[in-house]
Amino acid sequence: MAAKKLRRAQLSQEMCERLSRYQITTCQDFLCLSFLELMKVTGQSYYEVQKLLCKVSQACAPKMQTAYEMKLRKSVNPSSAFLSTTLHSLDRVLHGGVPCGSLTEITSPPGCGKTQFCIMLSVLATLPVSMGGLDGAVIYIDTESAFSAERLIEIAANRFPTYFDSDEKLLCMTRSIHLYRELTCCCVLKRIMSLEEEIISKRVKLIIIDSVASVVRKEFDTKLQGNLAERSNFLTRGASVLKYLAEEFSIPV
Amino acid sequence: MQREVGTLPLAPALRARLAAAGFQTAQELLDTGPCGLSKEIGISREEALEALQVVRQECQGDAARTAGGSGATRKCTALELLEEEQTQGFIITFCSALDNILGGGVQLTKITEICGAPGVGKTQLCMQLAVDVQIPECFGGVAGEAVFIDTEGSFMVDRVVDIAAACVQHCHLIAEAQQEEDLRKALETFSLENILSHIYYFRCRDYTELLAQVYLLPEFLSEHSKVRLVVIDGIAFPFRHDFEDLSLRTRLLNGLAQQLIIIANDHKSAVVLTNQMTTRIGQSQSTLVPALGESWGHAATVRLILHWDNSQRLATLYKSPSQKESTIAYHITSHGFRDVQPPAVTHSTEGTELNPRKRPRTEEGKQ
Numbered sequence: 147m148a149a150k151k152l153r154r155a156q157l158s159q160e161m162c163e164r165l166s167r168y169q170i171t172t173c174q175d176f177l178c179l180s181f182l183e184l185m186k187v188t189g190q191s192y193y194e195v196q197k198l199l200c201k202v203s204q205a206c207a208p209k210m211q212t213a214y215e216m217k218l219r220k221s222v223n224p225s226s227a228f229l230s231t232t233l234h235s236l237d238r239v240l241h242g243g244v245p246c247g248s249l250t251e252i253t254s255p256p257g258c259g260k261t262q263f264c265i266m267l268s269v270l271a272t273l274p275v276s277m278g279g280l281d282g283a284v285i286y287i288d289t290e291s292a293f294s295a296e297r298l299i300e301i302a303a304n305r306f307p308t309y310f311d312s313d314e315k316l317l318c319m320t321r322s323i324h325l326y327r328e329l330t331c332c333c334v335l336k337r338i339m340s341l342e343e344e345i346i347s348k349r350v351k352l353i354i355i356d357s358v359a360s361v362v363r364k365e366f367d368t369k370l371q372g373n374l375a376e377r378s379n380f381l382t383r384g385a386s387v388l389k390y391l392a393e394e395f396s397i398p399v
Numbered sequence: 400m401q402r403e404v405g406t407l408p409l410a411p412a413l414r415a416r417l418a419a420a421g422f423q424t425a426q427e428l429l430d431t432g433p434c435g436l437s438k439e440i441g442i443s444r445e446e447a448l449e450a451l452q453v454v455r456q457e458c459q460g461d462a463a464r465t466a467g468g469s470g471a472t473r474k475c476t477a478l479e480l481l482e483e484e485q486t487q488g489f490i491i492t493f494c495s496a497l498d499n500i501l502g503g504g505v506q507l508t509k510i511t512e513i514c515g516a517p518g519v520g521k522t523q524l525c526m527q528l529a530v531d532v533q534i535p536e537c538f539g540g541v542a543g544e545a546v547f548i549d550t551e552g553s554f555m556v557d558r559v560v561d562i563a564a565a566c567v568q569h570c571h572l573i574a575e576a577q578q579e580e581d582l583r584k585a586l587e588t589f590s591l592e593n594i595l596s597h598i599y600y601f602r603c604r605d606y607t608e609l610l611a612q613v614y615l616l617p618e619f620l621s622e623h624s625k626v627r628l629v630v631i632d633g634i635a636f637p638f639r640h641d642f643e644d645l646s647l648r649t650r651l652l653n654g655l656a657q658q659l660i661i662i663a664n665d666h667k668s669a670v671v672l673t674n675q676m677t678t679r680i681g682q683s684q685s686t687l688v689p690a691l692g693e694s695w696g697h698a699a700t701v702r703l704i705l706h707w708d709n710s711q712r713l714a715t716l717y718k719s720p721s722q723k724e725s726t727i728a729y730h731i732t733s734h735g736f737r738d739v740q741p742p743a744v745t746h747s748t749e750g751t752e753l754n755p756r757k758r759p760r761t762e763e764g765k766q
Binding site for chain 1: 408410411412413451463506520529547551552553556557559592594595596597598599600601602603604605607610612615616617618619636639647651653654
């Protein structure tokens with residue numbers, strides 16, 4: 147939204163050309179300037195600049211929705227609001243399971259079972275909706291190379307023996323789990339940025355990143371100056387993209 | 400009338416031409432007339448007419464202001480302010496200890512900032528306030544609507560449903576205990592659907608959308624004149640990453656603060672912002688301070704810092720023009736923001752065992 151070109155904000159052609167001479171081409175550049183600068187750059191009077199500001203703001207402002215509309219939209223499809231973890235007490239505490247449309251973070255000391263939990267969630271996501279799954283593909287971004295496909299099949303076969311009774315079904319399930327091995331922060335960020343198209347093309351219903359901390363700690367030494375800012379930059383940028391993906395497609399991350 | 404040409408809100412090119420032609424005061428412009436003006440500085444007659452209209456408007460505004468006019472002026476005596484402040488309502492938070500240290504609750508026409516570490520309850524408090532602002536006046540509320548601008552995506556509708564249901568039930572209990580007709584009538588409009596439909600939700604993904612939304616807020620508020628609360632949940636989040644130019648960030652934040660102050664005053668609504676905490680690394684130790692820097696600290700009138708002490712949540716009033724600094728403990732239950740224990744002096748109307756304020760104790764025990 148920020149990078150929206152002024153041309154599409156319904157400003158007149160000559161105004162856009164005039165602004166581009168000052169290197170103001172997107173809504174973001176326009177809104178960052180103060181009133182006086184805007185007057186100088188557009189050559190308009192105070193009231194005209196106010197009107198222009200309104201027009202540009204309307205082009206990028208988010209749409210309004212009341213809380214009631216949001217609730218109605220959610221209640222239309224209650225089953226898709228959560229991914230049940232099949233651990234009943236956990237589901238009860240989480241109010242239904244891992245919520246769709248928001249980020250969930252799993253942390254623990256090493257060896258507690260985070261990766262196992264992630265593998266199990268991947269199996270659950272591929273199950274059909276009637277069995278409590280999401281009937282979709284899974285994107286698994288692995289930074290520690292801890293994902294074991296054999297373990298995946300073992301979990302699936304032992305947990306749901308009636309469903310995965312044939313090899314065919316197991317193969318189908320494994321085909322819908324897409325594994326990406328990324329070993330640096332840069333690659334992880336690039337992968338996250340490219341996820342949007344993959345989600346649509348492969349009908350992805352779950353994104354798992356295992357784990358964020360390992361790759362960040364490897365690369366950024368907090369004792370060095372400047373690294374702290376870069377690290378938080380990377381983390382917040384990744385987080386905002388993931389939040390956007392989670393909300394836009396209503397999937398758990 | 401003696402206003403200098405350079406101070407009029409005309410286009411810069413026009414002002415340059417007027418200065419080059421030798422015009423100095425607004426009176427001179429008005430005396431010349433549109434045709435003379437267009438000939439002297441070489442613009443079309445329509446443009447000259449427009450310019451003169453702007454000048455006339457400005458001079459009239461000036462005259463009204465110097466004569467002590469009404470409406471647009473911001474000048475009044477302290478006595479009028481005192482009367483206004485005493486009749487002003489507060490938005491209660493359902494936690495009486497917090498209301499006490501705030502002096503009655505969140506004040507209208509002021510900017511309140513809530514800072515805290517992640518998970519301490521900032522968004523919960525905002526959602527509680529968005530429901531509480533709609534309490535009808537006969538129950539002690541301000542009967543207004545709420546605008547919720549979300550930058551972090553932590554607004555959960557189900558949670559708001561829980562909080563609103565608890566609030567409605569609380570009011571029902573009061574109405575039953577007091578048995579007054581107008582209370583019951585007010586309750587008919589205070590239902591779950593109404594509460595949810597009067598929370599206007601905007602989801603801003605980055606600071607450009609936030610800036611755009613705040614520019615458009617005054618118009619929105621004039622259309623929805625019953626709005627008494629504007630919540631911006633997460634004002635720090637869009638400004639903390641992707642900003643290489645810190646001076647631009649300061650400038651944008653200051654501009655934002657100014658606009659919010661104007662909105663709070665003009666529309667008599669409370670503005671509540673939530674901020675994150677950042678670590679300030681000193682010589683020997685590091686402390687948690689509110690994010691966005693020192694200059695942002697001047698923007699808010701009232702600052703509330705939420706923090707943990709072992710497993711107890713505390714709220715400290717850090718900055719306030721009228722209340723002293725103090726710390727209280729609070730709980731977040733399934734009904735929302737509540738006291739740690741029920742207040743020692745309860746109202747006679749809330750004496751029943753089904754009082755939701757007393758429920759938290761047993762629920763805490765269960766957990």
